[in-house]
Amino acid sequence: PSVAISTSQVRALLLSENRQTNVTTPMGNMMLEIQGDLEIPETSHADDRFSSHEGVDIVKFGLLHVNMETKSATLFIGKKQRLLGSVVKLDTPLGLLKFNHKSGTVEMQDIFSYKVIFKNRPLPIM
Template identity: 50%
Template sequence: MIPGYELTAFTIIKLNSAFMPSVPISYDQLCLLQRGERVPDQESTIETPLGKMIVEIQGTLELPSEISKDNELYRSIDGYDTVHFGNLSIESKEKAILFVGKKQRLLGKVVKLNPPLGLLKFNDNGSNVELLDVIEYKVIFSDRPLPIM
């Protein structure tokens, strides 16, 4: 048992099926995190002082339609093309700032999730699922961006 967490069994329900199969969920990586050990292959998530967080932006985030793979903003993570669009600063358990490019900033608030969410990773054929982490906070950016002067 992991201190502070109540682990329950999960069942994955497959739609349009005559039966309801279940998938075993491994929580080995979560146990390593709880013990403070480094977990391999975690570059696709971002760790903050409050653990992993969800970033919620109201509106549309406009990213470049094309970006050169030689550009420093480009990265490929788990086979997906990603673009670095800003820097997130967690000021306290209540306040966050997201700098978008060099011209805008968003002021946000940190909210505790109740209940927390489990971060799951499915393998390619769906026969194995790993519980990577438990997400307890999200950052909400609900106001218009402010210009950086």
């Protein structure tokens, strides 16, 4: 078995030298990492935070503030938790692979050079 990885999108990115310098990539993706389990409901509830997007149920779970000068980040989870973290440059960039099970194809859609990471214990929101 074998499958080619479609790389035209990231190849164009790399050759254009349009690299990620912010928390979001030029393609609009972001990597969020938390040292812990992020618990989110599996089903929708009658609450403002629940809505849908393109036919898929979604929930608003937090608010993120990033200071690119100091590379610090604050993440508010729900109504009760506050996490302090940072914007970190990855030692090795990560390619984002999308596996399409119907067509049996693989595409490398983006490259992450940074992530926002929260390693500290959550604090209460005062």
